[in-house]
Amino acid sequence: MKKRRKGYTIFRALKTGGHLLVLGGSFLGAFRVLEDLGHGRPLPLAVLYLVLLEGFWLILEAGDVEQRRFLDLMYSQFFGAAAASLFFGALMCAVSSLSMWQILGEFFLLLVLQSGAGMAWAALCFGLYLRGQSHKRALFIYGEREEPEEITEKNNRINGYFHIAASVPCREAAKRPGEVLGGYQAVYLGDLPPGDKGAILEQCMIMGKDCYSIPGLIDVYTQNARILRLQDKVLFQYHKGGLTAGQKKAKRALDIGVALALLALSAPLMLVIALCVRLEDGGPVLYRQIRYTEGGRPFRMLKFRSMHVDAEREGARLASRNDSRITRVGRIIRNLHFDELPQLVNVLKGDMSMVGPRPERREFIEEYSRVIPEFSQRMKVKGGLTGYAQIYGKYNTGPEDKIKYDLIYIYNYSLRLDVRLLFLTVRILFQKESAEGVEEGRRSAVRERKERQDGDDQTS
Template sequence: MKKHSDWNNILRISTTIMGALLFLLGIYISFYFKFFGQVPGRNLWAFEASYPWIIIGYIIINILFGTYIFYNKNLLDLAYYTILSQLAMTVYLMALTYAGSWLSFPRSVVLINFLVGSVLMFAFNSLAYILYQRIRGQKRVMVVGQEDRALEAVKNFSLMKNSRHKVTHVVLSNYYYNVRQLADEVDIVYLTGRIEESERLEIYKFLMDHNQKLFISTNFENLMMVNPNIMNFQDESIIEVSSFGIASEEAMVKRFLDIVAAFCLLVITLPITLITALAIRIDSPGPIFYKQERITMDHRPFNILKFRSMSQSAEAQSGPVLASSNDSRVTRVGKFIRATRIDELPQLINVLKGDMSLVGPRPERPFFVNQFVELNPYYSLRHHVRAGITGYAQVYGKYATDFNSKLNFDLLYIKNYSLAFDFKLLFQTIKILFDKVSSRGVEDKVESQVTWDKFKNDIDIIK
C-alpha cells in the first residue's frame, strides 16, 4: 500500500510562519503603494519595530481561525478564512500602532494592506492548499459496521466539501475477516456502529500491527475515553476516565471572561440593537423581544431572550415545533435578523445573568429535551455546563443535523474543554455568520431516503 507523508503540526506551523513573513511583505508593498515608492525612513522604522508583534498576531489569529487546517475545506472556504483573518489582522494592526505608540505607521497603509494582503495571502494559502492535496493525496476509506450506520457514514463522506476522503469499500458482515482481506486496498478503516467487542479488538490488533490508520465513531463508549488521566500506583498503571464537566477553576475563569465580553459586546452593539428594535416595531405587531423557556446547566429552566423574528401567534395553533427552511411564520425583518444572527444579540443579557455562556451547547426547550432524553439517556450530560450562544455543533455541524450528532459535538466540547478551544470556536463562529445554510431551520423532509443504490456503482459493498 502506498504511503503518503503526513501533514502534521510541524508542517502546519511552518506554513503559518511562512504566511506571517509573506504578510510582512504585503505591508511593504502597501507602503510603496502609499508613498509611490519613496517611503520615509521614520515610517519604515515604525513598521520594522512592530515585526515581532505582527508575526505573533498573525500566527495566533490564523491558528484560532483554523486557516491552515485543510482536511475539510475547498477554495471558497479558504477565501472566507483568508478575508476574515485579514480583517482581524487589520483591527489588530490598528490597535497595535496605538498601543506601541508607532503613530508614524500610517493607518492608510493598514487599510491598503487589507486589499493587498487579501490577494497575496489568498494566493499563498491556495498554493499551500494545493500542495497539501498533492502531498497527502486522496485517502481510500473502508467503512465497517451495521448497515444503517454505514450508509449514514457513506452519505456524510460523499457530502464533504472536497474529495480528500473517498469511500471505496463498505463491509456489512464478517467484519474481521473482510478487514483482513481488504486492508491493503484502502488507506483508512472506519469502524461505525456496534461491533462485538471480541471482534472489534481483533480488528484493532490487526490494524495496529500493520500500522493502518483507524477511524472510530463517536459513540458513548468511545467518547468516555477522550481526554483520560493516566496514573501509576506502584507497578499498576491506571486510566482514569474524565467526567463530562468543566473543572471548577476553569469554570470560574470562563464565567469571568463571559461577563466581561458580554458587557463589552452589549455596549458595542447598542446602535444595532436600537435600529433592530425600531424595525421590528414598524414591521409587525407584537413585542420586540421574544422569551422562550430553555434548559441550561443542572437542568435549570430559564427564559432565553431573542429579537422576535416570527409573527406574534407563531405557535398558537401548532404548539412547539422546530423552525424549518422557508418558514412562513418568519416576518420580513425576521428573515434578515435570523440570516445575520442579529436575533441572538439579546442573549448577551442571558450571559450576564448567568443563564448562558458565550460558548457551550445550544439550549433546547423542555418539550424537546424530554423527547431527546427518552431517545438517548446520555443527552442529559450536555447539561453539566452552561448553555451557549455558539458552540462546537454550530461551528462544525450543520443546522439540520439530528440531535444525536449534535450531542456528540457537545460531549466532545465538554471533554476537550479549554479556554483556547473557546477562543477558537468564537473566532470560527464569525465564518458561519456568512453561511446561509447554517442560518436555516430544520430542512423539510421531502427528499426520499438515501439508499445503497446511490453509491453502488462507486463502492465495493460486502454484505
C-alpha cells in the same frame, strides 16, 4: 506506503514554505506601510505586527487544511488579517499626526493584499491535500442500523479524505478481519458494537491500515483519559465531566467581561434591529422562550423576534430552510445571527454562558433523550450563546453529531478552549450554512431516526 509518506512529506514542506512566503510578504508590506506613514521605528513594529497576525491565524485555525472545510479556511484567513490590520490601524491613528482616513487607507490595502495571498495559499494547500488523500480506496464496515448505499454515495460526494470502494457488514468483518481488510488502503468504521469495533481496529493497526471511525460516546469519554501509574500498573483516569469550582469562577469572569464589552459595542445595532422588528408588523420586539440549562434549571431565553407572532400555534418545530413563518427582517437577522444578541443579557444574569451547549426546549430534550439517552449530559454545564457544535457543525446538523460535539467540549473543557471558540465564532457569522434550517416539514432533527428505528424493531 513509502510513496504515500514521501508525498505527504513533500506536501508538508510546500505548506510550510508557502506559509513562510506569505508571512514574509506580510512583514514587507507592514514595513512599507509604516515607512509611508513616517513612523521612526518601522522594523520592531513590523515584527510585532507579524507576531500578532500569526497569533490570530493560529487562534482561527487558518492553516489547518487537513481538518477544516474550504470556506472555514477562507474566512479564517480573512478575519485573521482583518484583526491584525484593524489593531495596527487603530494604534497608528492614536500615535500618528496623519489623518485617520490616510492611515486606514494604507492598512486597508495591506489587508487586501495580505488576505488575498493567505487565501490563495490556503486554497492551493487544501487542493493538494485532498488530491493526495482521495486516491485511497477504503472499505466501509457498517453496523446493523446503517444504510451502506446511502452512506457510500454521500461520502464519495463530499469526502476528500478517501473513496469508499466496497462495504461489508460488521458481522462478516469481525469473523475474518484479516481476509476482509486486504487490498484496501483505508478502513472506515461505522456505528459498530464496541467489541467488534475494537477487534477490527486492532487488526487495522497490525496491518498498517489508515483507519477512520464514526465516534461513539464511549470514544468521547476515553479521548481525554489521564494516564496514571500505580506501582508497575498503568491506569486510565476518566474525566467525570463538569467544571471545578475554580473553572466556574474563571468562566463566569470571562462571561461578564465579554458580555459587557459586546453589549457596549452592539447597543446601536440592537436599537436599529429593535426598531425594524417593531415597524415590520407592530408585534413585540423580543421573543421569550423557556429553555433549560445546567442541572435542568429553566430560564427565559431572549431573542429578537424573527417569526410572525402566531408562528407556533401548531406546536414547537425547528425552522426549515424556506420557513414561511420567518419575517423579512427576521430572515436577515437570523442569517447574521443578530437575533441572538439579547442573550448577552441572559449571560450577564447568569442564566447562560458565552460558550457552551445550546440550551434546548423541554419537548426537544424529552424527544431526543428517548433516542439518545446521553443527551441530558449536555446539562452538566451552562448553556451557551455559542458552542463547539455551532462552530464545527451547522444549524441542521443531526442531534447525534451535536451531542458528540457538546460532550467533546464538556470532557475537554479549559478556559483557553473558551477563548479560542469565542474567536472562531466570528468566522460563522457570515456563513449561510450555519443558520440554514432543516428540511421542510420536520418537527425535530431526531424524529425521522426514531420512526426508522421503530420500523426496524417491528420487522425484526
